Amino acid sequence: MNGVVVINICYVAAAILFIYGLKLLGSPATARRGNQISSIGMLLAVVVTLFNRGIVDYTWIVVGIAVGGVIGVIVARTVAMTGMPEMVAIFNGFGGIASLLVGWAEFHPGRGHSPATLVAIALAVLIGGITFTGSLVAYGKLAERITSKPILFGGQQIVNAALVLAVLVLGAICCFADGGSSPGNARYGIFIAIVVVSFILGVMAVIPIGGADMPVVIALLNSYSGLAACAAGFVILNNVLIVSGALVGASGLILTNIMCKAMNRSLANVLFSGFGSASTSGGGSGVQGEAKPIVPADAYYIIEAAQSVIFVPGYGMAVAQAQHAVHELAQQLEQNGCEVKFAIHPVAGRMPGHMNVLLAEANVPYDQLVEPDDINPIMETVDVALVIGANDVVNPAAREDETSPIYGMPTIDVDRARTCIVLKRSLNAGFAQIENSLFFKDNTRMLFGDAKQSVTSLVAEFKGE
Amino acid sequence: MNGVVVINICYVAAAILFIYGLKLLGSPATARRGNQISSIGMLLAVVVTLFNRGIVDYTWIVVGIAVGGVIGVIVARTVAMTGMPEMVAIFNGFGGIASLLVGWAEFHPGRGHSPATLVAIALAVLIGGITFTGSLVAYGKLAERITSKPILFGGQQIVNAALVLAVLVLGAICCFADGGSSPGNARYGIFIAIVVVSFILGVMAVIPIGGADMPVVIALLNSYSGLAACAAGFVILNNVLIVSGALVGASGLILTNIMCKAMNRSLANVLFSGFGSASTSGGGSGVQGEAKPIVPADAYYIIEAAQSVIFVPGYGMAVAQAQHAVHELAQQLEQNGCEVKFAIHPVAGRMPGHMNVLLAEANVPYDQLVEPDDINPIMETVDVALVIGANDVVNPAAREDETSPIYGMPTIDVDRARTCIVLKRSLNAGFAQIENSLFFKDNTRMLFGDAKQSVTSLVAEFKGE
């Protein structure tokens, strides 16, 4: 057995570790071990690669790993749990640019390439480039560094079509002109043009999408970053890149699909409709009736008497960082003999599983979390539904108002609970910019104010007893 | 693109069709389409192979396909649904021998082989040979052409150990002596010896296993026939054989595992313990009390008054071919306003899913079938449990008698139903040869006689009304 065989068998082993790691991610009890196993696979893949006899100088490798490693560790240590969506967005971008650079470096040595390899390089660059700039824009929208409203302008479609056409033509010339045999300056120029157009395409693809749809975009870009790695794998003819890239690609696509289903919209609608742009926004307060405000002391009497309470957290819990206070309130309620559950909507917050992570951070056991399908059928038996900064995911319009843009989206039907208390700062709309008739229902009470402060006052009422 | 690339891409497509077909087998509603898609994959794989430029003469190919095809079609058309276990057993054997012959034919051309190829050939022959004779013995036991009792003799372990040792030594010589460069008569002799020892090993592996455990053996041999195809794939370096073989291998192993769990025994215990041999058999009738016989007319009054009835079919329903009569009785009961379910134990009958197929044949809709885990918790609410030729799978000893060999095996707890009526011909034991205390419980009535006749009389009582 020679070295090449050993190296390749190690790549097989690394792929097995990735797969097995993902399999363990199927249950919260084993997920942490799964992530560790996956990281061992990565370590193995990196270490055997260092033994490759094509590597003659380790200086810059060490520099690259050191710089990237330090940045990665610092980010991972310091990022707040509420900042996860932004972090995932920017990391997708890094994955994309890395694959682009691998393709570029492979194009560079000046040696001829077969058309097949050139196609793989062009794909790695195209997908990687789109992923990079698209992720940066998504990051900007999420972090609200740029407007989260869709950016639309006249002739946008035409510009985009021209860009797509340009990249196709450039790609065809680059890959198939004179059989790819010579690099040549002209070809190199075309290659750089592809890089630039990919970057522009990434920006153009994401700016017309509203901030509320960024989670879908991020999942899709996650998928793209995997596909870029796949393409890079075809460039350097390496299995483990292909396997891992395909796993990531599948993961992103599945999450995209889950979110679209949870919003009852098609992916095409998310990407191209400019949902949430000024023209569709409604904004503003109560035109549908009168909301009934409540003060913490009165809210306390209601929940103190309740036998069963569900918490329905939303993006506002993340903004207010209220998760710890919420857990404390839940414990007070339980000590009071009340049955407590957390109902988590799949698109509550700003990324899939967002609420779950925050509640996990606050030590809420995951077996206390239920999904809409579990809780909706027994909603009538719930004494109090406490809505903590959620809005769109509890909007009855999805069931009642056929003209609503979110009509048909599955929601948590808190309006069918005996009493519903909504904690938010105002009657303003949520991220989808849609009026919420829940606030004006007979059995709804509005507990205005920052969610953390409101919850803390409720806890204080319990403790003051 | 040259021909070789096209052929290999077609193999990729064939593998995709197999995989997609298996995926559709995940639900009864899509299963038939899945099987058809899988067969299209097979057609594709066969057709592109015929374009291989290594094939110079089609005469014998046509003969082989014609003979095999005709036999296959006839068997598939004529086999009774009750004969499925035997058919699967013998088909496993054919798969094994085919892989053995492929390995042999590849060894034969007299050209030298690399040790790696020789190892693959030896594995194809060894696994294929064991699968072939093992399956024939399993078939014989199921069809009761040979005794279904375990065949045990003194020194059996020693003989088996010697055989395993022999095959290892022969294999090592065949694969590694003088680098495999020349075929030579000596090597050919050794090769034939491997074939013979594999055949003997297959027989020896299965004869000490009792007839009741044949389903497990068949699933295991199913898995082996897949592994043999895998090995043949490494011989001819063909992907599609490897993928399909691995799928079959996984399928057999999973079924083996499910059955062992359902019987609460380890695979080692099934294969090596001689379970069901004369020494463990109990045989014979009522030593535990008095069984209360009932006549159809009285049984009719009980079920006629029942609000909810479950049928628990077992191997006796297959023997009596009572499935159609059972369905008729179920329909009568339903017309009578009674809720009817069929509770199917995973190892009822003689192969996994045996009862499901028979009931499907009799047009019982599959959504009327429930699993033990669904029915056991609500068993107290069942008015009448009608046990149709089941025995071991309803034996309360599995829960009550710690000394019983089946203690801990999950059963359908019919003794907890308000009334239990058992339809069988006598108080004889089932295939595990274990006394059944169910027959002597207070709320159990025995309706003696052939299951089909008994059920038909019950139907007649309903119609006579």
Next chain:
Amino acid sequence: MIVLSLTPLPADTVPLPVMLLFVLVLSIFLGFELIAKVPSTLHTPLMSGSNAISGITIVGALLSSGSGNGPATTILGTLAVAFAAINVFGGYLVTDRMLAMFRKKDDNS
């Protein structure tokens, strides 16, 4: 700056058996995932269906039977074709026969 080199990247030479091993490993994982999802109702058709799939060894049998490498290879290959064909035809047909019988409640009665 542009150096003409043909540094042999290792992957250019991934040995075929290693690739096949890769395919084997992935298929095993995939097989377990797929088959664990087959409900117990369908276990008998699953067995007969996998009988049919294991007839894929017919691909190897065809190559031997038609190779023209002397009578011994032809005979062995042809026997293999026949046995594998029994599995393929018999397996798929009997599975289809069985699956055609499975019905939901509203399809009948």
Next chain:
Amino acid sequence: MIVLSLTPLPADTVPLPVMLLFVLVLSIFLGFELIAKVPSTLHTPLMSGSNAISGITIVGALLSSGSGNGPATTILGTLAVAFAAINVFGGYLVTDRMLAMFRKKDDNS
């Protein structure tokens, strides 16, 4: 009877790109099966974990960075190594940090 022939079986020459395509297809199927099973509770860690896995492109980056094929390749490769390393280190660590927080009922209070 024994004929010395070297009939080229086609599989002897399965082209590497086709094998890689095979691996791709199997991985896609496997990915869908595995990820469809991840519960929604774990979707955020799944995203950050797959960030980390997509850092696998570091393997290609290492080969370029250390190839000694002139400064341009080295610079591009080193940049790629750095970006991918951010993903690998950051992705795995942050995922671990998140997953460490998930608890069952009996683990606390």
